[in-house]
Amino acid sequence: MKTVMKYNFCGNSGVQLPAISLGLWHNFGSVDPYDTAKEMVLRAFDAGICHFDLANNYGPVPGSAEENFGRILRENLSKHRDEMFISSKAGHAMWPGVYGDGSSRKNLIASCDQSLRRMGLDYVDVFYSHRYDGRTPIEETMQALVDIVRSGKALYAGISKYPTHLQQQCYDYLREHDVPCLLSQYPANMFKRGAIAKTSSSNLAVAAENGSGFICFSPLAQGLLTTKYFNGIPASSRAGRPTGFLQEQQVTQERVEAARQLNAIAEQRGQTLPQMALAWLLHDSRVTSVIVGTSSVAQLEDNLLTLDHLEFSVEELQQIDNILSLDGLAM
Numbered sequence: 001m002k003t004v005m006k007y008n009f010c011g012n013s014g015v016q017l018p019a020i021s022l023g024l025w026h027n028f029g030s031v032d033p034y035d036t037a038k039e040m041v042l043r044a045f046d047a048g049i050c051h052f053d054l055a056n057n058y059g060p061v062p063g064s065a066e067e068n069f070g071r072i073l074r075e076n077l078s079k080h081r082d083e084m085f086i087s088s089k090a091g092h093a094m095w096p097g098v099y100g101d102g103s104s105r106k107n108l109i110a111s112c113d114q115s116l117r118r119m120g121l122d123y124v125d126v127f128y129s130h131r132y133d134g135r136t137p138i139e140e141t142m143q144a145l146v147d148i149v150r151s152g153k154a155l156y157a158g159i160s161k162y163p164t165h166l167q168q169q170c171y172d173y174l175r176e177h178d179v180p181c182l183l184s185q186y187p188a189n190m191f192k193r194g195a196i197a198k199t200s201s202s203n204l205a206v207a208a209e210n211g212s213g214f215i216c217f218s219p220l221a222q223g224l225l226t227t228k229y230f231n232g233i234p235a236s237s238r239a240g241r242p243t244g245f246l247q248e249q250q251v252t253q254e255r256v257e258a259a260r261q262l263n264a265i266a267e268q269r270g271q272t273l274p275q276m277a278l279a280w281l282l283h284d285s286r287v288t289s290v291i292v293g294t295s296s297v298a299q300l301e302d303n304l305l306t307l308d309h310l311e312f313s314v315e316e317l318q319q320i321d322n323i324l325s326l327d328g329l330a331m
């Protein structure tokens with residue numbers, strides 16, 4: 001049976017995203033094998049994953065994921081631009097000096113131009129403020145997003161990782177300036193559940209209340225929600241590689257043991273652990289998409305099969321909750 005991609009509307013918008021998106025934070029930089037990166041993008045697109053999530057600083061080296069993605073587009077997908085939804089972001093350290101970091105108008109506008117040049121695009125579909133920098137007024141950052149959209153360099157605006165107490169202000173500003181927030185991007189997985197907590201003040205609930213789509217990043221806890229760390233840290237894994245953001249000390253006994261227990265439930269469901277972890281997020285209909293990162297086509301194929309089994313019984317959800325309430329798992 002061929003897995004069929006599922007598409008979800010982005011909050012109140014008329015635009016849809018695939019339930020599974022591909023992120024290029026790791027595995028697509030100049031330190032990574034280009035051919036594997038190309039195969040993953042092409043296989044993803046072929047399977048209906050039409051949303052690719054990038055940012056100025058993805059690599060390493062920073063910028064190289066956008067350059068590689070631009071090359072893949074130019075050489076293989078140039079006829080398909082209108083079938084694709086491409087994002088970029090600015091807000092983390094990118095170039096030297098005081099303008100290459102943070103949420104200022106100066107940084108966002110220059111960064112968007114740089115990203116377009118690296119990818120060889122006229123526009124991105126969504127441009128995000130990558131983070132709140134703790135200093136720049138929300139009005140300055142949101143107005144920069146409004147102006148980027150008005151200038152035609154992005155079709156939609158998004159926010160990423162904005163703290164709960166500022167989230168509503170972002171939505172209000174953008175809506176009042178006729179550029180409603182299309183997407184809110186937050187970390188969410190079985191070990192990091194704050195943003196998707198079942199409360200009326202969670203990031204997910206506030207996004208849904210405001211008609212914004214919600215997209216989860218690091219849905220597999222950077223690989224902890226797989227079986228790869230059951231017997232130590234493989235040198236080829238994200239925690240084992242010197243350029244990986246996941247640190248060895250984050251691969252704790254508690255998390256590995258919880259992953260083992262979760263894996264037993266996944267097996268009973270006839271799924272792999274990554275498939276169950278993705279399905280568990282998508283089970284909430286307010287979640288528009290999950291952005292997976294993969295280091296091989298085989299991982300991508302595995303993740304795609306998630307869509308064949310998205311339902312959970314009440315008992316399964318309870319068993320999972322019992323495991324997730326164990327001490328020492330939160331990230």
Ligand SMILES: NC(=O)c1ccc[n+]([C@@H]2O[C@H](COP(=O)([O-])OP(=O)(O)OC[C@H]3O[C@@H](n4cnc5c(N)ncnc54)[C@H](OP(=O)(O)O)[C@@H]3O)[C@@H](O)[C@H]2O)c1
Binds near residue numbers: 027054219
């Ligand atoms: N807005 C933000 O601030 C922000 C922050 C982080 C990420 N993001 C976005 O979210 C995307 C995804 O983040 P992430 O890469 O941390 O996601 P993730 O899906 O939680 O982790 C990806 C890693 O999990 C492993 N993996 C994935 N599928 C697997 C499978 N089926 N079997 C075994 N291992 C598997 C791989 O690890 P190995 O490399 O060990 O094989 C892969 O590199 C990023 O690319 C980026 O677009 C956004």
